[in-house]
Amino acid sequence: VRRQPGKPDVQPRGVTQAAIVGAGLMGAQIGGLLLQRLEVPLVMKDLDQDVLDQARQTIEGDLDKRVQRGRLSAGKARFLKSNVTYSLDDADVAGSDLVVEAVAEVMDVKKKVFADLERVLDEGAVLASNTSTLSISEMASDLTHPERVVGLHFFNPVQVMPLVEIIRGESTSDEALSTAFEIAKRTRKSAVLCGDAPGFVVNRVLFRFMGACARAPRTGTPFTEVDDAIKALGLPMGPFELIGLVGLEVNAHVARVMHEAFPDRFDLDPNFQELAQTGLPGIYDWSRGRVPYDEVVERWQVD
Ligand code: 3HC
Numbered sequence: 001v002r003r004q005p006g007k008p009d010v011q012p013r014g015v016t017q018a019a020i021v022g023a024g025l026m027g028a029q030i031g032g033l034l035l036q037r038l039e040v041p042l043v044m045k046d047l048d049q050d051v052l053d054q055a056r057q058t059i060e061g062d063l064d065k066r067v068q069r070g071r072l073s074a075g076k077a078r079f080l081k082s083n084v085t086y087s088l089d090d091a092d093v094a095g096s097d098l099v100v101e102a103v104a105e106v107m108d109v110k111k112k113v114f115a116d117l118e119r120v121l122d123e124g125a126v127l128a129s130n131t132s133t134l135s136i137s138e139m140a141s142d143l144t145h146p147e148r149v150v151g152l153h154f155f156n157p158v159q160v161m162p163l164v165e166i167i168r169g170e171s172t173s174d175e176a177l178s179t180a181f182e183i184a185k186r187t188r189k190s191a192v193l194c195g196d197a198p199g200f201v202v203n204r205v206l207f208r209f210m211g212a213c214a215r216a217p218r219t220g221t222p223f224t225e226v227d228d229a230i231k232a233l234g235l236p237m238g239p240f241e242l243i244g245l246v247g248l249e250v251n252a253h254v255a256r257v258m259h260e261a262f263p264d265r266f267d268l269d270p271n272f273q274e275l276a277q278t279g280l281p282g283i284y285d286w287s288r289g290r291v292p293y294d295e296v297v298e299r300w301q302v303d
Pocket residue numbers: 131132154155156157158159160161203236237242245246250254
């Protein structure tokens with residue numbers, strides 16, 4: 001692991017403070033990773049206090065787990081916890097050399113977040129986006145310094161998955177790119193440099209597979225058996241189990257973006273969209289394990 005092909009021969013930006021904007025599922029996990037690996041002050045910023053409280057639980061819970069397992073001293077865990085500021089205010093992000101956004105996957109929202117951050121950040125601070133599918137070039141296009149924007153796409157669960165996709169937009173500078181590679185190295189991830197195309201590499205491949213799996217129940221194979229078959233093939237999770245892990249909304253969103261980009265290659269499976277809208281806990285409800293087939297068969301209609 002720790003591949004670095006494509007890293008420019010340019011000094012990365014030194015990071016003395018990092019920030020996460022959007023402290024939800026991915027933001028909290030990425031924050032926890034940066035906190036433990038970069039060992040610099042971390043600012044977790046969100047618009048919603050409840051989301052910040054949940055992020056604190058995720059970050060501190062992971063540190064506590066490491067202490068219990070003897071992987072971290074109690075003193076170090078205390079220090080790391082005290083190194084995080086949870087904030088509702090962009091002003092607290094000022095002074096960060098690296099900001100990773102993990103807000104909603106809506107282009108206009110991402111653009112506004114970056115525009116607001118540009119007002120408070122130093123000129124050379126790097127803005128990284130954890131987007132799954134959206135264009136890095138477009139996200140940067142309205143900024144005074146679009147060269148500071150780079151894609152840094154982590155995978156769920158962030159602490160465990162060894163890959164990070166690094167995306168170079170049209171304007172991305174060598175320094176921003178080099179900083180992204182440096183973050184990958186210090187967080188002990190394998191970095192793959194990707195073109196700025198919908199779904200980059202992983203989601204472009206993964207969602208062809210997910211779409212094919214989504215159609216399988218329609219041909220009469222219960223989805224639980226699709227999962228079992230795929231797991232027996234050696235993958236760590238079945239596709240429906242994976243939907244439960246990444247979340248119904250994220251799954252539906254990626255499927256929609258890929259369909260819009262390549263309608264001839266990616267079906268817009270109506271079940272993905274409907275499941276996300278109805279707020280059904282999912283085929284896998286993590287608090288209960290597998291949801292009985294009968295409970296969802298009406299939504300996942302077998303032709
Ligand atoms: N959050 C945090 N840590 C988790 C976790 C979670 N949801 N699930 C498991 N872990 C940790 C465990 O604590 C354990 O850590 P430890 O070694 O320190 O004890 C370690 O992972 C291994 O866990 P388990 O032994 O319990 O379970 P498995 O061996 O079955 O592995 C898994 C769990 C790593 C989640 C594995 O099933 C897997 O790799 N699944 C595929 C995940 C995947 O493909 N993710 C990518 C999703 S796509 C994406 O994120 C992109 C987006 O843009 C859509």
